[in-house]
Amino acid sequence: MHETLAGLLNRPLSIGGRPVANRLWLSPMAGLGHVAYRQVLDHFGSCGLAFTEMCAARALPTENRRVSTVFRWRDEELDRLVCQIAGPGPQELVPAARRVEAEGFFGVDINMGCSVSGIIKKGAGAALLRDHDAALAAAEAVREAVSIPVFVKFRTGWSPDVAPAVALARRFESAGVDCLVFHPRVAPDKRTRPPVRDHIRAVAEAVSIPVFGNGDVVTPGDCLDMLTATGCDGVSVGRMAIAKPWLFAEWTGGTAPGENAFMEYALRLADALDEHFDPIRALKRFKLFTVYFAANFTFGHSLQSRFLAAKSMDDVRAAARSLLVPGLRLNSRPNMNMHSI
Numbered sequence: 001m002h003e004t005l006a007g008l009l010n011r012p013l014s015i016g017g018r019p020v021a022n023r024l025w026l027s028p029m030a031g032l033g034h035v036a037y038r039q040v041l042d043h044f045g046s047c048g049l050a051f052t053e054m055c056a057a058r059a060l061p062t063e064n065r066r067v068s069t070v071f072r073w074r075d076e077e078l079d080r081l082v083c084q085i086a087g088p089g090p091q092e093l094v095p096a097a098r099r100v101e102a103e104g105f106f107g108v109d110i111n112m113g114c115s116v117s118g119i120i121k122k123g124a125g126a127a128l129l130r131d132h133d134a135a136l137a138a139a140e141a142v143r144e145a146v147s148i149p150v151f152v153k154f155r156t157g158w159s160p161d162v163a164p165a166v167a168l169a170r171r172f173e174s175a176g177v178d179c180l181v182f183h184p185r186v187a188p189d190k191r192t193r194p195p196v197r198d199h200i201r202a203v204a205e206a207v208s209i210p211v212f213g214n215g216d217v218v219t220p221g222d223c224l225d226m227l228t229a230t231g232c233d234g235v236s237v238g239r240m241a242i243a244k245p246w247l248f249a250e251w252t253g254g255t256a257p258g259e260n261a262f263m264e265y266a267l268r269l270a271d272a273l274d275e276h277f278d279p280i281r282a283l284k285r286f287k288l289f290t291v292y293f294a295a296n297f298t299f300g301h302s303l304q305s306r307f308l309a310a311k312s313m314d315d316v317r318a319a320a321r322s323l324l325v326p327g328l329r330l331n332s333r334p335n336m337n338m339h340s341i
């Protein structure tokens with residue numbers, strides 16, 4: 001199964017004329033997909049493309065990458081890093097996209113998927129899907145403003161009927177969007193109901209630009225199922241990439257993790273967070289990650305409490321060294337109840 005999966009994920013692919021290494025990508029995740037995590041991800045064998053956390057479009061034109069907590073990167077990752085921007089319309093999105101292009105990112109991704117209330121209230125994220133003409137105007141304006149690849153990440157919309165999402169996908173394609181990442185859930189939905197795979201198929205069949213499927217891919221079998229059952233062009237993985245960053249290397253046929261992988265991961269993440277963020281934010285970000293990481297283990301809740309009790313990154317390191325020893329009992333599938341927090 002692994003060979004079939006690797007074969008599918010390693011098929012050549014270009015987005016907007018630019019080749020990408022493989023068809024397994026890191027989803028944008030606020031608070032989790034930051035520069036420090038991506039540095040650790042690179043160590044374990046990286047992905048075809050990585051997406052940044054969402055960046056508020058309005059702030060981007062004047063954002064200082066040395067100070068910003070989200071608009072921050074390592075120069076060596078730029079050629080496979082897509083910057084996600086969130087905003088209510090062309091006025092905010094266009095200057096942000098221009099900045100993203102000027103900095104040398106692989107591409108720019110418009111967030112039309114997030115249904116968190118703070119984002120919706122600002123008219124951004126999935127709010128754009130309430131008015132398809134507005135969503136299209138945003139995509140058209142960004143497309144006209146930059147020549148790097150333009151991505152749209154979107155979801156089914158505000159009703160369970162997929163037909164409007166399919167029609168919108170066609171309009172995005174006509175507007176010159178290069179790639180769609182589709183999460184088949186309605187808004188608002190906190191990932192409590194399963195994503196509807198048939199909806200990915202409907203979108204993938206409707207357009208000829210690449211469509212990446214997203215949602216609840218946990219095991220290599222899930223990934224293979226998503227590719228074969230929906231005919232999507234590739235898969236974007238969110239929470240599981242935080243739980244096991246080596247999955248990109250493993251599923252694309254690279255090396256499997258060693259015995260000490262979990263301890264190494266926690267220690268490397270602690271170091272990278274210390275390198276990129278101030279101590280308070282670094283510790284806060286480690287704690288955000290803990291829940292996804294701990295879900296791997298049968299004793300996940302107690303492991304999580306130990307990390308959450310840490311008062312400093314040195315406490316985190318001590319907990320990692322004493323708890324994450326080889327031979328730990330792993331869940332065959334991570335405890336997804338923990339993931340939905």
Ligand SMILES: Cc1cc2nc3c(=O)[nH]c(=O)nc-3n(C[C@H](O)[C@H](O)[C@H](O)COP(=O)(O)O)c2cc1C
Binds near residue numbers: 031054114
């Ligand atoms: C903590 C967290 C933060 C997220 N932040 C973003 C975001 O900034 N932009 C976005 O488009 N999606 C965001 N998402 C959604 C993910 O990109 C993805 O669509 C979702 O988690 C489903 O994929 P998964 O089942 O592989 O995790 C976030 C998800 C989580 C769990």
